[in-house]
Amino acid sequence: MAAMAMTIRNSASRRTMTSxxxxxxxxxxxxxxxxxxxxKDPILGVTEAFLADxxxxxxxxxxxxYRDDNGKPVVLExxxxxxxxxxxTSFMEYLPMGGSVKMVDETLKxxxxxxSEFIKDKRIAAVQSLSGTGACRLFADFQKRFRPGSEIxxxxxxxxxxxNIWRDxxxxxxxxxxxxxxxxxxxxxxxxxxxxxxxxxxxxxLHACAxxxxxxxxxxxxxxxxxxxFKAKNHFAFFDMAYQGFASGDPKRDAKxxxxxxEDGHHIGISQSYAKNMxxxxxxxxxxxxxxxxxxxxxxxxSQLQQxxxxxxxxxxxxxxxxxxxxxxxxxxxxxxxxEVKTMADRIIGMRTTLRESLEKLGSPLSxxxxxxxxxxxxxxxxxxxxxxxxTSEYHIYMTRNGRISMAGVTTGNVGYLANAIHEVTKxx
Amino acid sequence: MDSVFSNxxxxxEDPILGVTVAYNNDxxxxxxxxxxxxYRTEEGKPLVLDVVRRAExxxxxxxxxxxxxxxxxxxxxxxxLSAKLILGADSPAIQESRVATIQCLSGTGSLRxxxxxxxxxxxxxVIFIPKxxxxxxxxxxxxxxxxxxxxxxxxxxxxxxxxxxxxxxxxAAxxxxxxxLHACAxxxxxxxxxxxxxxxIRxxxxxxxxLPFFDSAYQGFASGSLDTDAxxxxxxxxxxGECLIAQSYAKNMxxxxxxxxxxSIVCKSADVASKVESQVKLVVxxxxxxxxxxxxxxxxxxxxxxxxxxxxxxELKGMADRIISMRQQLFEALQAKGTPGDxxxxxxxxxxxxxxxxxKEQxxxxTKEYHIYMTSDGRISMAGLSTKTVxxxxxxIHAAVTRVV
Numbered sequence: 001m002a003a004m005a006m007t008i009r010n011s012a013s014r015r016t017m018t019s020x021x022x023x024x025x026x027x028x029x030x031x032x033x034x035x036x037x038x039x040k041d042p043i044l045g046v047t048e049a050f051l052a053d054x055x056x057x058x059x060x061x062x063x064x065x066y067r068d069d070n071g072k073p074v075v076l077e078x079x080x081x082x083x084x085x086x087x088x089t090s091f092m093e094y095l096p097m098g099g100s101v102k103m104v105d106e107t108l109k110x111x112x113x114x115x116s117e118f119i120k121d122k123r124i125a126a127v128q129s130l131s132g133t134g135a136c137r138l139f140a141d142f143q144k145r146f147r148p149g150s151e152i153x154x155x156x157x158x159x160x161x162x163x164n165i166w167r168d169x170x171x172x173x174x175x176x177x178x179x180x181x182x183x184x185x186x187x188x189x190x191x192x193x194x195x196x197x198x199x200x201x202x203x204x205x206l207h208a209c210a211x212x213x214x215x216x217x218x219x220x221x222x223x224x225x226x227x228x229x230f231k232a233k234n235h236f237a238f239f240d241m242a243y244q245g246f247a248s249g250d251p252k253r254d255a256k257x258x259x260x261x262x263e264d265g266h267h268i269g270i271s272q273s274y275a276k277n278m279x280x281x282x283x284x285x286x287x288x289x290x291x292x293x294x295x296x297x298x299x300x301x302x303s304q305l306q307q308x309x310x311x312x313x314x315x316x317x318x319x320x321x322x323x324x325x326x327x328x329x330x331x332x333x334x335x336x337x338x339x340e341v342k343t344m345a346d347r348i349i350g351m352r353t354t355l356r357e358s359l360e361k362l363g364s365p366l367s368x369x370x371x372x373x374x375x376x377x378x379x380x381x382x383x384x385x386x387x388x389x390x391x392t393s394e395y396h397i398y399m400t401r402n403g404r405i406s407m408a409g410v411t412t413g414n415v416g417y418l419a420n421a422i423h424e425v426t427k428x429x
Numbered sequence: 430m431d432s433v434f435s436n437x438x439x440x441x442e443d444p445i446l447g448v449t450v451a452y453n454n455d456x457x458x459x460x461x462x463x464x465x466x467x468y469r470t471e472e473g474k475p476l477v478l479d480v481v482r483r484a485e486x487x488x489x490x491x492x493x494x495x496x497x498x499x500x501x502x503x504x505x506x507x508x509x510l511s512a513k514l515i516l517g518a519d520s521p522a523i524q525e526s527r528v529a530t531i532q533c534l535s536g537t538g539s540l541r542x543x544x545x546x547x548x549x550x551x552x553x554x555v556i557f558i559p560k561x562x563x564x565x566x567x568x569x570x571x572x573x574x575x576x577x578x579x580x581x582x583x584x585x586x587x588x589x590x591x592x593x594x595x596x597x598x599x600x601a602a603x604x605x606x607x608x609x610l611h612a613c614a615x616x617x618x619x620x621x622x623x624x625x626x627x628x629x630i631r632x633x634x635x636x637x638x639x640l641p642f643f644d645s646a647y648q649g650f651a652s653g654s655l656d657t658d659a660x661x662x663x664x665x666x667x668x669x670g671e672c673l674i675a676q677s678y679a680k681n682m683x684x685x686x687x688x689x690x691x692x693s694i695v696c697k698s699a700d701v702a703s704k705v706e707s708q709v710k711l712v713v714x715x716x717x718x719x720x721x722x723x724x725x726x727x728x729x730x731x732x733x734x735x736x737x738x739x740x741x742x743x744e745l746k747g748m749a750d751r752i753i754s755m756r757q758q759l760f761e762a763l764q765a766k767g768t769p770g771d772x773x774x775x776x777x778x779x780x781x782x783x784x785x786x787x788x789k790e791q792x793x794x795x796t797k798e799y800h801i802y803m804t805s806d807g808r809i810s811m812a813g814l815s816t817k818t819v820x821x822x823x824x825x826i827h828a829a830v831t832r833v834v
Contacts, residue, residue: 035550038707041714044501065497073495087489088482091475093467094685097446130534130717137716146437164715168545201433236433267432281498282722293432303440310443311568312541312716313534318686319723 042160043400050398058396059418061409064212064377065281066344069411074344076279078336082326092318097306099128099287100321106328107287110244110251111258111270118262118291125301126289127309128316131281132242132273133161135288139238139269140169141308142290142301143203152238153194153204155179157402159212162205162240176204179214184370184382186216192229201234208241208270209254210376213404217247217375223257227264237261238269245277247376249345251338267291274324276377277341283320344408348377351410355379358419366426379405387425395421444564445804452802460800461818463809466616466781467685468748471815476748478683480740484730488723499722501710503532503691507725510732511691515645515659515676522666526699529706531692531713532720535685536646536677537565539692543642543673544573545712546694546705547607556607556642557599559583561806563616566609566644575607583618588774588786590620596633604638612643612674613658614651614780617808621651621779627661631668641665641672649681651780653749655742666695678728680781681745687724748812752781755814759783762819768827781812791829799825 040048046062068074098104104126108119118124129135143150152166155178166173176198177190195204211217218226230237239258245251261268273286288305292298309316327333356371371379383391383403391397397418399405410418442450448464470476488494502508508530512523522528533539548554556575558566559582567577580602581594599608610630615621622630634641643662649655665672671694678689692709696702713719731737760775775783787795787807795801801822803809814822 035701035704035708037704038711041501041710044498044714063498073497075495079496083489087485090686091477092481092684092686093475094446094465094679097443130721133714133716133718146434161714161718164711168712168715275498280496282496282719284717284719284721290434293435297432297435297437300437300439301434304437306443307440308572310446310537310565311572312538313688314537314565315446315686315688317534317688317721317724320721 046398046400053396055396059414061399061405064406066408071411076340078327078333082323086322095315095318097309097315099316102325103321104128104287107272122295123292123298124289125292125298127305128321129286129288130284131275131286132271135271135286136165138288138308140166140171144169144171150203188222195229203236206237206239208239208257210243210247213378214380215374215376215378223260227261237266240271242273243376245341246345249342280320285320285324348407351407354415362423364423377408379407381405390425391421397421448802455800457800463803463813466810468812478744480731480737484727488726498719501713501719503720504725507532507729511676512693517663522695527696527702529694529702531709532725533690533692534688535679535690536675539675539690540569542712543692544570544575546709548574553605557602558609599633607640607642610641610643612645612662614647617782618784619778619780619782631665635670643674646677647780649745650749653746671695684724689724689728752811755811758819762823766823766827781810783809791833794833795825795829801825
């Protein structure tokens with residue numbers, strides 16, 4: 001009876017409300033009938049599809065969230081301990097618009113160096129952000145507001161959400177060469193040409209380490225050359241650093257590109273995220289920083305970043321920031337964190353080696369050298385969208401259609417299955 | 430190398446959050462913070478609800494809990510429970526799956542995400558907001574790309590609702606315009622329409638095809654009853670029409686800093702609601718990808734346990750009752766002192782704030798001479814008052830009213 005009533009009511013609303021008891025609604029249809037269903041997010045949609053798959057053999061190498069060797073998500077021990085200390089003590093009051101000062105201070109040390117002169121001289125405008133996405137978005141909004149004529153140069157390829165972020169901030173985008181499909185490495189000369197040909201004073205998005213999705217990073221020497229050319233062209237470098245510590249296992253090493261630019265005198269911007277390296281994904285903790293001329297300008301710029309945050313979410317969430325401050329503010333917990341980050345990075349490096357060796361042992365006609373040359377969470381396999389579709393439909397292996405494999409999803413338990421499946425879809429290439 | 434941002438000027442302090450900054454810098458032991466709307470106990474301390482502490486412990490003790498990304502739209506059970514909370518468990522809109530609910534960063538985040546969705550998909554880009562309203566409202570809507578118009582709301586002469594002015598201004602709004610409505614406990618005035626007035630407002634809005642966007646930041650906090658405080662929203666939804674609702678758990682669950690809230694879009698059909706939800710996700714992804722897990726987990730833990738839910742309603746009523754009692758005490762003390770003027774609005778207004786009617790100069794005087802911190806529009810947060818501090822405030826108001834015009 002209720003179902004019938006609902007059907008009648010639904011069909012009535014599909015036409016018009018002909019018998020509503022309230023006047024004024026008779027001829028009203030939905031305001032939203034012209035709204036189209038949105039396409040699934042290419043990255044997050046993969047996990048949704050994976051979860052919906054009933055096959056016991058399914059493998060998720062889609063989203064970049066770390067898994068241990070049993071394929072289970074990991075909460076770091078240092079995080080668990082920090083949470084135990086926080087629970088029952090927090091008053092949950094509003095943070096300032098710029099977020100937790102303590103967390104931001106510790107975070108800047110990671111990027112700029114423990115003894116950074118820029119920190120000492122208070123030249124960095126920095127605010128807590130909603131992880132890396134939020135930091136990039138705040139910067140894009142800031143760029144739009146204060147450099148309204150500027151564009152952003154984005155590498156090809158890049159994390160797909162980068163395009164969405166600068167688009168919604170209404171900053172026009174250009175691209176620069178980055179990935180070289182033939183070598184499955186860096187197109188260094190293409191990159192340098194694009195940097196040289198861009199108008200003076202252009203804004204560039206750079207991945208500080210562990211490029212997403214390719215895993216291809218410039219060498220230290222190449223970074224130095226890029227920095228010199230940026231200097232000659234007066235370009236602005238905005239670094240997205242989402243994987244510090246996660247790439248090589250050593251946070252200092254992973255920040256090398258940033259340190260080179262700082263040494264060379266660039267006034268850079270940085271987006272930092274704790275999603276991966278502290279496993280705080282869902283807590284949405286990060287930091288946006290902009291290096292300024294002096295303390296006065298840093299105060300000024302920070303005040304304007306806050307003006308952009310206030311009408312977006314007023315002030316950032318507390319819990320994740322408390323976890324970060326607790327860990328980084330305690331030498332013992334910080335030491336534990338550094339160990340745990342290295343363990344995660346080492347496991348991934350180990351899986352790269354195993355995957356490559358397995359493919360070579362299967363007698364693959366292709367070269368899989370790039371699997372161990374690339375760095376960080378992702379491997380840009382070189383698989384075509386059609387091959388990826390076959391992996392999904394025939395083998396229940398889930399990854400993004402650009403052939404990006406999240407190495408974090410590879411385990412000793414599934415690496416053989418994965419290698420075999422990849423071999424099967426590529427052996428006739 | 431010159432900075433590319435050397436043209437940037439220093440932004441002014443946020444008028445509301447700046448009050449606390451100034452308060453913190455004041456060394457006087459007599460200082461009183463009646464600025465930001467965060468609840469304080471009788472002892473002047475922030476309060477974490479007991480039920481929140483219990484939920485927190487439950488979460489921390491659960492070894493199976495992980496910190497993975499939650500979906501772009503947030504925690505599913507949080508969303509369902511939030512919709513139930515504001516619309517009522519028996520709401521036909523929920524039963525017919527016509528409500529798209531997305532977890533957002535408290536009220537601010539819900540308003541911003543909802544506005545950006547409207548900018549992209551709705552045919553009208555103007556939003557009518559009450560005069561006055563929360564200082565952050567116009568900024569949120571402007572940055573989302575909507576243009577802001579005002580409708581009359583507060584009548585300084587009566588310190589109550591300018592109902593005629595409201596009806597006239599909304600009556601003159603272009604068809605389809607968006608209308609911001611404070612669901613209850615209007616911020617900053619504390620002046621709410623009566624239920625008869627709400628009914629007239631509803632009829633006017635529906636007859637002109639205006640789109641209501643409710644800001645519900647004080648459900649349960651105003652009257653002490655969650656259902657009573659949701660009444661205005663529920664009558665709109667009961668007429669079968671569409672609306673947007675921004676919910677916040679900052680005050681009623683004391684979760685301020687955890688940034689927990691929800692945006693609900695009530696649609697004509699389940700099919701539309703599903704498409705709408707998919708489009709709202711496209712607004713969220715380039716803003717912050719997905720919302721923070723912690724606060725929403727606490728809320729879901731509480732709302733899904735009938736014991737914890739009941740305990741919450743009791744603590745919530747306790748907070749609301751303390752505030753109502755502060756209103757009474759302040760009013761009686763001003764009467765007793767013989768402070769000139771009619772102060773009955775203090776007990777007629779509802780919710781966390783009282784719009785005292787004091788002007789900028791009087792406020793500045795009270796801050797300078799009596800170390801009372803409040804926003805320059807004369808708004809005081811009743812939550813910041815206690816039995817102990819009422820006399821000091823009364824002295825300050827009395828002095829301001831008699832010495833400063």
